[in-house]
Amino acid sequence: MKKVKVAINGYGVIGKRVADAVALQDDMELAGVCDIITDWRIKIAVQREYPVFAFNDDFRKQMENAGIKVQGTLSDLIQKADIIVDCTPKKIAAKNIEKYKEANLKFIVQGGEKHETTGHSFSAENNYETALGRESTRVVSCNTTSIVRTLTALKNAGLLKKARGTLLRRATDPWESHLNGIMNTLVPEKEIPSHQGPDAQTVDPDLDVITAAVKVPETLSHLHYWNVQLTREAGKEEVLDAFRTSTRVALINYSDGLSANNAIKELMLALNRPYGDMYEVALWEDMLKVQGDELFYAYVVDNQAIVIPETIDAIRAMTEIEKDSENSIRKTNKSLGLRQKF
Known part of the structure; x- marks a missing residue:
């Protein structure tokens, strides 16, 4: 089997997870990871025997002075790869794109970049x-991924008319909570809709969705509340069956002690998930209510993990090593251990 050689630019919160996921795939090979850092984070990549590259010669000298074995620069890594996943911080990826285009290298950017950067936004089940075969795509953000997953399940069941959601957004990534974030306050986003609703429409323009968002003083995950108008009256089991058609929506219950995001995080750690990650949308089955043609539900999103399976599927689609979405999703789910119920 010919393996696709995958490069990763940016070995941070998302990049390290994509690297680990690529290493698990039997149809992919990790060509290397590129960064500018010299601290413990990139040293983990060295310990895992991932080929490490520096962004340029100046950063290469800094990394080598820190005792990090460097294989070359980003330009060298580009030459070794069939596709590159750019996981650099927001707005930096857009500056790297010219390098990829000059080398005729397929590339994936993350949800912090604008849709116009690639002209295509990706969600595997949609x-x-x-x-x-595309030359580039953008894997949409964690919140947008969850919106598209859940609403696509309802849409495919013929139940979705329009959706209105409120997002309680974590303030920053957990590892940066000593540097950034908020304390003892809530910060509503000024604009309604918040950017996630229009972002979901970059994947599926037919979605009638409006979102509002509030930044909250915690870092574990995001929490969504949704009010959906259905196309007709439906029962709770019919709605749950629709959600069950998504292999990346996992049902959870208050009755199992999963009544808050910290309990869900603890469960992921108990399951020995890498970094305590949850790739699924965790949707409360026993909170979900249907009244006539109105649906109310809530779920939790792991902002650091949910886009990882989507990125793996995007690699397969763009390189065409797997043309069938269900086959790719099945392979990715199996390799990462996704479940439909916790």
Whole structure:
């Protein structure tokens, strides 16, 4: 089997997880990871025997002075790869794109970049086929991924008319909570809709979705509350069956002690998930209510992990090593251990 050689630019919160996920795939090979840092984070990549590259010669000298074995620069890594996943901080990826284009290298950016950067936004269960053979795509953000997953399940069941959601957003990534974030306050986003609703429409323009968002003083995950108008009256089991058609929505219950995001995080750690990650949307089954043609539900999103399986599927679609979305999703789910119920 020919393996696709995958490069990763940016070995941070998302990049290290993508690297680990690529290493688990039997149809992919990790060509290397690129960064500018010299601290413990990149040293973990060295310990895992990932080929490490520096962004340029100046950073290469700094990394080598810190005792890090460097294989070359980003330019060298580009030459070794079939596709590159740019996981650099927001707005930096857009500056790297010219390098990828000059080398005729397929590339993936993350949700912090604008849709116009690639002209295509990706979510595996919704539009895998439209990414086949593309030169570039954007894996949408964690919140947008959860919106598209859940609403696509309802849409495919013929139940979705319009959706209105409120997002309680974590203030920053957990490892940066000593540097950034908020304390003892809530910060509503000024604009309604918040950016996640329009972002979901970059994947599926037919979604009638409006979101509002509030930044909250915690870092573990995001929490969404949704009010959906259905196309007709439906029962709770019919709605749950619709959600069950998504292999990346996992049902949880208050009755199992999963009544808060910290309990869910503890469960992921108990399951020995890498970094305590949850790739699924964790949707409360016993909170979900249907009244006539109105649906109310809530779920939790792991902002650091949910886009990882989507990125793996995007690699397969763009390189066409797997043209069938269900086959790719099945392979990715199995390799990462996704479940439909906790």
